[in-house]
Amino acid sequence: MCNKHGMTEDRALFLSEFFHDIGVFLHFRDDLTLRDTIFLNHEWVTDGVYKVLDNEHVKAHYGHFTDDDLVEIWKEEKYKEKRKELLALMKNRKFELCYELPGGGYLAPNLLPVDEQPYEWRSHQDNLHFEYSYQFMPKGILTRFIVRRHKDIFQQTHWRYGVLLDYDNTRALVRERYFERKLTIMLEGSNKKGFLEIIRKTIHELHDSYNNLAAEEMIPCNCALCRGSQQPHFYRYALLQRYWQNGRPAITCEQSLDDVRIETLIHDVFPQSSVDAALTRDRDIHIHIGDKIGGDKIDATVGAEANNVVVGKDVTQGSH
Numbered sequence: 001m002c003n004k005h006g007m008t009e010d011r012a013l014f015l016s017e018f019f020h021d022i023g024v025f026l027h028f029r030d031d032l033t034l035r036d037t038i039f040l041n042h043e044w045v046t047d048g049v050y051k052v053l054d055n056e057h058v059k060a061h062y063g064h065f066t067d068d069d070l071v072e073i074w075k076e077e078k079y080k081e082k083r084k085e086l087l088a089l090m091k092n093r094k095f096e097l098c099y100e101l102p103g104g105g106y107l108a109p110n111l112l113p114v115d116e117q118p119y120e121w122r123s124h125q126d127n128l129h130f131e132y133s134y135q136f137m138p139k140g141i142l143t144r145f146i147v148r149r150h151k152d153i154f155q156q157t158h159w160r161y162g163v164l165l166d167y168d169n170t171r172a173l174v175r176e177r178y179f180e181r182k183l184t185i186m187l188e189g190s191n192k193k194g195f196l197e198i199i200r201k202t203i204h205e206l207h208d209s210y211n212n213l214a215a216e217e218m219i220p221c222n223c224a225l226c227r228g229s230q231q232p233h234f235y236r237y238a239l240l241q242r243y244w245q246n247g248r249p250a251i252t253c254e255q256s257l258d259d260v261r262i263e264t265l266i267h268d269v270f271p272q273s274s275v276d277a278a279l280t281r282d283r284d285i286h287i288h289i290g291d292k293i294g295g296d297k298i299d300a301t302v303g304a305e306a307n308n309v310v311v312g313k314d315v316t317q318g319s320h
């Protein structure tokens with residue numbers, strides 16, 4: 001069916017990811033701009049969104065666009081009455097295709113340049129490393145992460161596969177290694193553990209939005225050889241917890257062959273409160289580190305508060 005409409009694999013993926021569990025229409029009950037609208041036509045939505053992402057002017061500006069650009073891009077009859085809603089849809093947590101820039105205009109990070117931006121680390125001495133390892137890594141997880149944490153971006157240091165964040169005098173470089181199926185995180189500064197907690201929480205919420213995408217959290221080794229190394233050995237956090245729960249306090253580093261105390265490995269990465277939690281109870285290590293915050297619900301029932309129903313060209317208005 002997707003081929004019939006001339007869609008590339010990426011677009012088919014886009015469709016399946018976003019419409020997978022939704023049924024036949026979209027309704028964003030928690031989004032103020034979108035709560036009164038029900039989108040009945042996926043193709044209308046997808047085409048509208050790709051009119052922006054495929055636009056040569058937007059691509060030439062590496063994903064930057066303005067309200068004026070949108071007036072031009074969505075000038076057709078079937079879009080121009082619903083520009084506000086389409087833009088809200090692109091910004092919505094279910095899509096996370098763009099965000100509003102502080103100085104005006106918008107940015108779709110999946111059109112950013114592909115080349116990594118240089119950044120000078122203040123020190124390589126005690127950076128904190130952390131990784132996520134995926135069996136299946138969906139495309140666009142990093143660009144969605146960028147949209148979600150865009151307020152922390154340091155001096156617009158971002159590209160299609162990475163971003164530098166700044167929070168509480170701490171920097172974090174988050175990169176996607178698609179072919180290795182990894183997200184890597186590297187932190188420096190005075191609150192590395194605190195900032196890592198925030199980043200992990202954001203990533204876990206993203207995983208939740210992909211129907212609990214399975215990912216392994218990876219903790220770096222702290223033996224004499226690995227400490228300070230840019231390529232330390234990584235342990236699966238789940239394995240460390242199994243060791244601990246089975247009364248084995250140490251694990252062997254595959255690089256140095258030294259035995260390393262599990263308690264210190266976890267302590268080096270997580271704040272004390274999390275260490276206590278990690279070492280006292282059996283947790284679902286794949287996903288949760290905290291409560292969900294502010295996830296948008298997509299409702300597959302027609303809410304009584306929805307006034308607008310968008311069916312392709314036809315826009316039916318009226319209160320139910």
Ligand SMILES: [Zn+2]
Pocket residue numbers: 221222223224225226227233253254255256
């Ligand atoms: Zn080691």
